Amino acid sequence: MYIKRKLNESLEIFKNLRSPHKNTSNSSHRYIATVGVGGNVGDVKRRLNRLYLYIKKDRRVTLLQTSLILKNPPFGYIEQDDFFNSIIVIKTSMQPTQFLNYLMRVEKKFARKRSFANAPRTLDLDIIFFDDRVVKTSKLQIPHAKWFERDSVLIPLADITK
Known part of the structure; x- marks a missing residue:
């Protein structure tokens, strides 16, 4: 069950027992990655809960924190x-490109199909930050381009940093 609160005409936030969540256990992984999570096909809130459980079971990563879920209009x-968007903070020992490949495999496991830019999707996982690294390749940009212009990142990010 979710508690829903309207922020304005186009934005709503949702909280439940799993989001937001903070893990207090230790992890031996080396890097902290902030990942934007979203989707707008099917029961996204349920899928996000399944994603959190899936990540918790994976030894290659440690789920440190989840934010509230934001419902917001699409762009592009x-x-x-x-869309329903959230932020998760993960600890991993993978390097950024390897971590991106991991996230793309997770998207595929959750039935992500890539048809065109900004298309509807079951799950979208974007690396927003990876430690203090700056990466700019044809496949990966860290910090994520325009993260600072998007409510879908800023509102959930503010929730985990408070």
């Missing part, structure tokens, strides 16, 4: 349903 291609 706007003829689609609203």
Whole structure:
């Protein structure tokens, strides 16, 4: 069950027992990654809960924190349903490119299909930050481009940093 609160005409936040969540156990992994999570196809809130459980079971990563869930309008291609977005903080020993490949495999496990830019999707995982690293390649940009302009990142990020 979720507690819902309307922020304005187009934004709503959701909280439940699993989001937000903070893990207090220690992890031997080396790097901290902040990951944007979103989707707008099917029961996204349920899928996010399944994602959190999936990540918790994976020894290659440690789930440190989850944020509230934000329901917000799409951008880019706007003829689609609203998105549900969250932030998760993960500890890993993978390098950034290896971690990106890991996230893409997780997306695929949760039935992500890539049809066109900003298309509707079951799950979208974006690396927002990776420790204090700056990476700029054809496949990966860290920090994520324009993260600071998107409510879908800023509002959940503010929730985990308070």
